[in-house]
Amino acid sequence: MSSFVIEGGHKLSGTIHPQGAKNEALEVISAVLLTDEEVVISNIPEILDVKNLILVLEGMGVKVRRLEKGKYSFKADEIDRDYIVSGEFVRKCAFLRGSVMVVGPLLARFGRAYFPKPGGDKIGRRRVDTHIQGMVNLGAELSYDEKMRAFYLSVPQGRRLEGSYMLLDEASVTGTANILMAATLAKGETTIYNAACEPYVQQLSRLLVAMGAEISGIGSNLLRIKGVERLHGAAHVILPDMIEVGSFIGMAALTQSSITIKNVSYENLGIIPECFRRLGIKLEQRGDDIFVPSQDHYVIDSFLDGSIMTLADAPWPGLTPDLLSVMLVVATQCKGSVLIHQKMFESRLFFVDKLIDMGAQIILCDPHRAVVIGHDHNFQLRAGKMLSPDIRAGIALLIAAMSAKGTSTISNIEQIDRGYEDIEGRLNALGAHITREG
Numbered sequence: 001m002s003s004f005v006i007e008g009g010h011k012l013s014g015t016i017h018p019q020g021a022k023n024e025a026l027e028v029i030s031a032v033l034l035t036d037e038e039v040v041i042s043n044i045p046e047i048l049d050v051k052n053l054i055l056v057l058e059g060m061g062v063k064v065r066r067l068e069k070g071k072y073s074f075k076a077d078e079i080d081r082d083y084i085v086s087g088e089f090v091r092k093c094a095f096l097r098g099s100v101m102v103v104g105p106l107l108a109r110f111g112r113a114y115f116p117k118p119g120g121d122k123i124g125r126r127r128v129d130t131h132i133q134g135m136v137n138l139g140a141e142l143s144y145d146e147k148m149r150a151f152y153l154s155v156p157q158g159r160r161l162e163g164s165y166m167l168l169d170e171a172s173v174t175g176t177a178n179i180l181m182a183a184t185l186a187k188g189e190t191t192i193y194n195a196a197c198e199p200y201v202q203q204l205s206r207l208l209v210a211m212g213a214e215i216s217g218i219g220s221n222l223l224r225i226k227g228v229e230r231l232h233g234a235a236h237v238i239l240p241d242m243i244e245v246g247s248f249i250g251m252a253a254l255t256q257s258s259i260t261i262k263n264v265s266y267e268n269l270g271i272i273p274e275c276f277r278r279l280g281i282k283l284e285q286r287g288d289d290i291f292v293p294s295q296d297h298y299v300i301d302s303f304l305d306g307s308i309m310t311l312a313d314a315p316w317p318g319l320t321p322d323l324l325s326v327m328l329v330v331a332t333q334c335k336g337s338v339l340i341h342q343k344m345f346e347s348r349l350f351f352v353d354k355l356i357d358m359g360a361q362i363i364l365c366d367p368h369r370a371v372v373i374g375h376d377h378n379f380q381l382r383a384g385k386m387l388s389p390d391i392r393a394g395i396a397l398l399i400a401a402m403s404a405k406g407t408s409t410i411s412n413i414e415q416i417d418r419g420y421e422d423i424e425g426r427l428n429a430l431g432a433h434i435t436r437e438g
Contacts, residue, residue, distance in 0.1 A: 002414060004398065004410045004413050005434070005435045006433065009405055009406075010255070012259050012427070012430040014259060016426055017263060018244040018262075019047070020239070021242065023198075024199070026049065026053055027177045027200055027203075028236055029057070030098075033062070033079070034105045036077035038233045039074045040071070040073050041071070041072055041236050042236070044070050044071070044072055045421050046421055047417065049096070059092065060089070063077070084113070100174055101174060101181075103178055104182035108184065108185040111157070112152070114150045115131070115150055130169055133166075134166060140161065141154050162187045163225070163227055166179070167194055168192065171197075173198050173201060176195045180192065184231060185229075186225075189225065189227070190227065192222070195222065197316050198316040202218055205218040206236075207234060212228055212230070214228060240265050240268075250326040254330050254402070256294055256296065270316060270317040272319065275323075278301045278311065280297070280299040280301070299335040300337065310340075324340055328355075330399075332372055333374055334372075337373045348392070349367065349368065350367070352364055352370055358381040359380075360400075361373040381403055383408040386408065386411070388411070388413055395416060395423075397410055398423070
């Protein structure tokens with residue numbers, strides 16, 4: 001198990017570029033399975049989760065070429081149809097959260113797909129009902145394979161998936177993406193209402209259109225897809241990762257530093273900048289860059305009636321749940337109090353006990369809510385020894401350690417590597433003191 005050793009108390013300065021968006025990458029890379037022609041994708045983040053998904057695709061028979069850093073060519077013209085229903089394939093998928101995204105493409109193109117319970121972060125229950133019900137709505141037959149310990153979806157021989165109207169029970173990003181990909185090759189028209197409309201789903205839709213799909217309503221929660229006989233090759237560029245952008249804003253604030261975040265695709269950040277402003281953090285949009293000036297204090301807003309500020313996750317264009325851990329850490333040094341409400345996952349706030357050990361004033365109300373009383377930088381967090389429970393808590397703990405007095409150790413940093421590429425190298429270039437061990 002590898003660790004980060006962090007010498008806290010160093011200010012950052014300079015310029016940093018966000019990597020390509022992890023969540024978009026998992027979707028668009030899975031979409032290459034929908035065609036036997038070449039698909040070229042650029043700005044791919046070379047992080048653990050993405051590398052593992054690419055290995056899964058290569059195991060199926062997808063030809064993958066790394067054209068340059070972050071730019072890959074994919075060609076799925078010789079898929080091993082026996083392998084994609086083998087025990088080995090199901091076991092590999094069970095350890096990778098992103099593997100859920102291959103189900104829709106495999107079912108649409110080859111008529112069968114296993115759906116094992118996905119792996120990934122230990123942040124609480126993550127339902128897959130929306131995915132599976134969507135496939136059933138398109139005409140797939142569902143069974144459970146006791147030996148494989150996985151659901152099995154299949155299309156009767158000689159038939160195709162068929163378009164359908166469906167109202168999703170939740171605006172699931174991965175569920176919408178999975179159903180969307182399957183619907184592109186279904187017979188007739190599919191309507192998806194209460195669809196997720198995150199930029200990642202919009203980007204996937206644009207790639208599919210470039211491949212020959214017919215999709216209307218992109219960017220809304222009502223998608224209509226007219227199925228086509230086949231899709232062809234295309235090229236695609238992945239957006240900057242909004243979670244990294246938010247993480248860097250949080251780092252600058254907590255360490256009282258001044259940095260510039262380059263090429264952030266500001267129009268696709270939604271409410272993220274405004275949520276940091278509600279914590280009292282000053283941001284300047286400079287073209288497509290964000291400049292975060294150094295601040296001695298940042299004062300949390302209150303609502304117009306004077307009540308305590310609440311930051312809560314919500315479907316796009318609301319706040320992504322992936323940034324609440326970072327915002328919680330930032331709030332530990334604000335002036336004022338804030339309620340952090342993590343609605344989606346019931347275990348994602350459990351890392352706050354590490355912050356309390358470091359001297360943060362946090363009341364964990366229940367698995368979904370925490371009240372943070374800020375120190376206003378009058379008390380510096382103490383260094384400590386910590387373990388990263390998931391990607392987002394891991395980066396939040398790293399931010400806390402960078403601001404703390406003394407030297408901290410964070411173990412199980414493989415979790416951080418799943419979502420952040422060469423994070424220590426890029427932060428050390430700004431003035432951080434982070435060493436990787438093990």
